Amino acid sequence: MTDTARLRPLADRAAAATPPGMARGIRGLSDRAIAWTFISPTIALLLAINIFPLLWTVYLSFTNYRANRPNAPLVWLGGQHYTDILTSPDIWAAMQVTARFVIASITIQTLVGFALAWLIDKKFRGHGVWTTVILLPMMLSPAVVGNFWTFLYQPQIGLFNYMISFVTGVPPSSFQMLGDTTLSPWAIVIVDTWMWTPYVMLICLAGLRSIPDSIYEAAEVDRASKWRQFVSITLPMALPFIMLAVLFRGIENFKMFDMVNLLTGGGPGSTTEVASITLKREAFEKWRTGYASAFAIILFVTVFGLANIYVKALNRVKQR
Amino acid sequence: MSTGLSTAHSVVEPTPLVRRIAGFFVIAYALITLTPLVWIGLTSIKSPPDSIAYPPKVLPFIDFDPTIEGYCNLFTTRSRQTAEYLATLPPPSGACEELARSRSLVVAGPSNYVPRFLNSVVIAFGSTFFAVLLGTLAAYAFSRFKVPLKDDLMFFILSTRMMPPIAVAIPIFLMYRELGLSDTRLGMILLYTSVNVSLAVWLLKGFIDEIPREYEEAAMIDGYTRLQAFVKVVLPQAATGIAATAIFCLIFAWNEYAFAVLLTSGTAQTAPPFIPIIIGEGGQDWPAVAAGTTLFLIPIVAFTILLRKQLLRGITFGAVRK
Numbered sequence: 319m320t321d322t323a324r325l326r327p328l329a330d331r332a333a334a335a336t337p338p339g340m341a342r343g344i345r346g347l348s349d350r351a352i353a354w355t356f357i358s359p360t361i362a363l364l365l366a367i368n369i370f371p372l373l374w375t376v377y378l379s380f381t382n383y384r385a386n387r388p389n390a391p392l393v394w395l396g397g398q399h400y401t402d403i404l405t406s407p408d409i410w411a412a413m414q415v416t417a418r419f420v421i422a423s424i425t426i427q428t429l430v431g432f433a434l435a436w437l438i439d440k441k442f443r444g445h446g447v448w449t450t451v452i453l454l455p456m457m458l459s460p461a462v463v464g465n466f467w468t469f470l471y472q473p474q475i476g477l478f479n480y481m482i483s484f485v486t487g488v489p490p491s492s493f494q495m496l497g498d499t500t501l502s503p504w505a506i507v508i509v510d511t512w513m514w515t516p517y518v519m520l521i522c523l524a525g526l527r528s529i530p531d532s533i534y535e536a537a538e539v540d541r542a543s544k545w546r547q548f549v550s551i552t553l554p555m556a557l558p559f560i561m562l563a564v565l566f567r568g569i570e571n572f573k574m575f576d577m578v579n580l581l582t583g584g585g586p587g588s589t590t591e592v593a594s595i596t597l598k599r600e601a602f603e604k605w606r607t608g609y610a611s612a613f614a615i616i617l618f619v620t621v622f623g624l625a626n627i628y629v630k631a632l633n634r635v636k637q638r
Numbered sequence: 639m640s641t642g643l644s645t646a647h648s649v650v651e652p653t654p655l656v657r658r659i660a661g662f663f664v665i666a667y668a669l670i671t672l673t674p675l676v677w678i679g680l681t682s683i684k685s686p687p688d689s690i691a692y693p694p695k696v697l698p699f700i701d702f703d704p705t706i707e708g709y710c711n712l713f714t715t716r717s718r719q720t721a722e723y724l725a726t727l728p729p730p731s732g733a734c735e736e737l738a739r740s741r742s743l744v745v746a747g748p749s750n751y752v753p754r755f756l757n758s759v760v761i762a763f764g765s766t767f768f769a770v771l772l773g774t775l776a777a778y779a780f781s782r783f784k785v786p787l788k789d790d791l792m793f794f795i796l797s798t799r800m801m802p803p804i805a806v807a808i809p810i811f812l813m814y815r816e817l818g819l820s821d822t823r824l825g826m827i828l829l830y831t832s833v834n835v836s837l838a839v840w841l842l843k844g845f846i847d848e849i850p851r852e853y854e855e856a857a858m859i860d861g862y863t864r865l866q867a868f869v870k871v872v873l874p875q876a877a878t879g880i881a882a883t884a885i886f887c888l889i890f891a892w893n894e895y896a897f898a899v900l901l902t903s904g905t906a907q908t909a910p911p912f913i914p915i916i917i918g919e920g921g922q923d924w925p926a927v928a929a930g931t932t933l934f935l936i937p938i939v940a941f942t943i944l945l946r947k948q949l950l951r952g953i954t955f956g957a958v959r960k
């Protein structure tokens with residue numbers, strides 16, 4: 319195939335996407351024109367599917383709109399929904415459930431994930447294969463796999479309960495992981511940990527591998543104990559990586575929907591009703607679209623604000 | 639690595655004993671982590687009574703007889719019939735019909751699993767294609783040209799990922815209802831493209847940054863235009879990165895549940911919202927669910943093994959490279 323034949327479709331498309339004034343033949347395109355031709359489709363798509371809907375959500379959040387009654391007269395409520403949400407005990411309960419879930423799951427995942435990374439970094443025989451095995455759960459669909467965990471958690475027939483009873487001697491039907499108000503939050507934390515510990519592990523492993531051997535060698539020459547080396551070299555140098563893993567997991571778990579929806583649906587009662595579940599109930603079950611929109615905006619501002627503060631802290635740690 | 643030291647073993651190399659202990663713990667963790675996945679596979683080849691037996695039946699051929707009943711139930715719908723009616727029927731054709739007859743059932747028709755699975759394939763590949771196409775162009779521009787507000791634009795692209803999916807789903811639901819895109823493959827492809835394009839731009843910018851500018855500059859001195867240099871020099875160099883990015887986009891779209899469950903109900907429904915609602919007589923048909931899950935997970939397991947060297951970049955949006 320000749321150059322021009324291969325280029326023709328691309329050139330045509332680029333020419334078509336370029337305003338007439340600019341299209342002085344594709345060969346004459348300046349770098350500046352190419353840059354905008356290349357970037358604008360992405361920006362246009364994001365404006366259409368993300369920003370326009372976001373602005374619409376902001377607008378709806380000030381109204382009494384209900385998606386199941388599109389023809390009802392629209393009433394402008396001002397900030398009514400926002401004050402309602404910020405003073406609603408249900409919303410605060412959901413935010414607390416979310417916070418507890420995020421903190422518990424991320425603490426466990428960071429500890430286990432870092433420990434695993436540290437062990438894998440010892441480079442035992444076959445560590446490559448076993449690392450790949452450990453990574454499998456995080457690539458799978460949280461919904462499809464989470465759904466299967468409801469089977470493992472069945473009181474009499476579930477494998478999880480059987481194994482717990484095998485180890486501890488407690489009868490397998492004496493506890494319900496998903497039906498008990500104290501156990502069900504932990505049931506979700508367990509699945510989340512199973513799924514996402516490898517994620518933290520992989521990032522921590524990159525952190526550990528980024529530490530040059532020469533630093534340990536110098537510490538050895540200075541007769542620093544292994545513990546001392548761990549505390550003053552390994553941990554501080556891996557810290558930016560650990561913090562990055564916590565950031566990504568934090569954002570994801572704050573938005574957590576699929577796993578909770580399939581495992582408990584927010585129940586029993588509302589003990590596992592995280593913010594996304596509340597949002598879904600308000601928006602798609604009670605059809606209080608305006609109210610749900612206001613809550614969605616509050617959630618977005620919260621994630622965005624927290625992430626920004628955190629990134630600042632992360633950059634400070636990196637610069638040290 | 640340890641060239642500065644005269645000892646045979648570097649002081650920073652772990653001793654064989656430490657290695658063995660580390661290996662023991664990691665392998666123990668890996669085996670525990672694999673158990674649920676192995677259990678999915680095992681359950682898919684059990685009969686419904688075996689799947690809920692207590693104590694659990696573990697070893698195929700010893701504890702239980704493997705059967706394809708789960709897969710049959712996944713692909714068919716069945717109806718219960720009286721013994722008199724069954725006696726009037728011709729002998730069963732095919733293994734699935736035979737299994738159904740043994741439970742006083744007849745196969746009534748195909749289930750929705752194949753169409754749902756096909757929706758997943760079409761939507762995942764379609765959205766991946768567009769996300770990678772748009773992402774490659776934008777990433778090249780961000781990597782090579784002076785774009786005003788570059789950092790702000792890059793951050794804007796990333797920030798679209800911080801929205802909770804349900805929050806995005808509310809206006810998308812309304813917008814698609816107006817545009818007639820509700821429960822259509824096109825609507826889902828557009829939505830997943832917009833979600834994936836941020837990942838694609840960030841990952842691909844990292845990959846293209848790593849290709850030396852000198853390659854294109856040399857080509858342009860040889861008479862190539864900027865576009866020719868992009869197509870003939872940069873794209874082949876970025877092929878591995880583009881492939882890895884494509885697989886990440888594919889996996890995201892394949893696994894996605896929140897948008898799918900809220901915005902699709904029938905014609906465009908993908909497999910993730912469908913698999914949890916596979917029910918048999920008297921509740922969830924676990925062997926069929928396990929069979930559906932197994933078939934759904936196998937491609938991802940294969941891709942993960944293929945991608946293992948690039949995983950780190952993919953999951954951190956290119957923030958961490960090895």
